[in-house]
Amino acid sequence: MTNYPVTMYNYHTWANQTILGRIKELPPAVLSQEVNSSFPTVAHALSHLYAVDTMWYQVLTGTGMPEALQASMPLNARILSTVDEYADAFSELSERMDVWLRSEPDLEQAILLDNPFAGLRQTRLSEIVLHLVNHGTYHRGNVSTMLRQMGHASVMQDYALFWYQQQSEAAAGSHGD
Template sequence: MNNIAENMLSYHHWANQTILNRLWELPSALLHQETASSYPTLAATLTHLYAVDQMWYLVVQGTDMPEALEQSRPLMEQGNDWSLEEFDERLSQQAQQYDTWIKQTDLKRTIQLNNPYVGVRQTSLEEIVLHLVNHGTDHRGNIATMLRQLGHSSVMNDYILFWYQQSETV
């Protein structure tokens, strides 16, 4: 990998899987147990992460952002009832979609992003990827905090650990 955005996207998928692997070690009831955080449950946080990544995937595929938001919105309710198995499967499939897309894409290409929250601007696909990764990092941090509130530790999923683990496999 010689593209930073491509490497960061790989990190994003690795970090999501690292969090899921930690959740597999814990009682399944924790997924739907309420906490005092940005989202009421771990499932709601994972749902948000998945739905927003799906929305951005639609955007990088050429869907206007308001339409992509509408298409992704039903996932926010559906995902609250998903099991860990469903999250694992969906996030894995999503990672594969992104991996295929990024290998075939000129990340320097710009699109007009019609963001209904902040306005219209020209944005490179690379910037969108970096935003997606940053957004995921934020919510994986929420999950770490929620796990602590529920009496469990999280797991290290920092970029530097990914970086070192990747250098060991090369």
């Protein structure tokens, strides 16, 4: 049986690495070139995405949201110098999240989420994972738009492409070595 929150998180990891791979193909200045968009630079967008992913990881692993938000705020302001640094940071966080996902026996359990902006809410862990993925999709879309504003093509990172790539990889693996 498919565990959809885990599958969606795997998509999120793949999509992050896909957009970062595209940015690596472009001149290094793309990371810090200012544009008129939701974020002043691609680096700012990536820092925000990383900070929020980190915050939700902390919430999922037992930290209260106010504390997790406070702890992740400096990450939002920390602008890294290279795409490789972002790729490494996202990869390391993804590895931690994968370990947690494999060890969490019940993603449908509810926690009391104390959101400083919206108040208290009973929320399933699976809902938080899906929100994290949705948030990432939204901001990867921002990055794609920013790249286009700078005169560069983005890269397809749709969930449907992830399906087909996973299917192709599984088929290639089943044909043996």
